[in-house]
Amino acid sequence: MAKNRNEIPEKLTWDLTTIYKTDKEWEAELTRIKSELSLVEETDPGHLLDSAESLLTITEKMLSISQQVEKLYVYASMKNDQDTREAKYQEYQSKATALYVKFGEVYAFYEPEFLKISKEVYNKWLGELQKLKNYDHMFERLFAKKAHILSQKEEKLLAAAGEIFESPSETF
Known part of the structure; x- marks a missing residue:
């Protein structure tokens, strides 16, 4: 039979x-990230x-908030995995998942809006602002998948459905 969490030596736990x-x-x-996302929106x-x-x-x-959302999610997920019977951490995981979905909704504008830029203007900006080169790979990947990006409205709708699509993996 499996041991309760409090019966496991601390050195064997996360x-x-x-x-x-x-x-x-x-x-x-x-709470802070929710507020930040509201401001971004x-x-x-x-x-x-x-x-x-x-x-x-x-x-x-966007990238900074994404890292913060992921950090929140990892903590909540690992806390829940420690003992899935603990309702508090099931709630944390649900809140983290909801925040992840909210992040997707808030930033649904990003890809469709970015893809309105011409390669010429993008290359000009790249030459003018050296820091943009740090993200050149990401931008080039966006250009490459341009044909597969939905409108901002459609991207937001799809992002909002994230929790629904996540539900089957949370069932068991």
């Missing part, structure tokens, strides 16, 4: 304090291609 020191820290970060769509600087700023913000 040290999740390297991700977040406490659950309260995780909860505060969740109000300010960034429609402005990605205002200038090379706005492309850089919005791209860096």
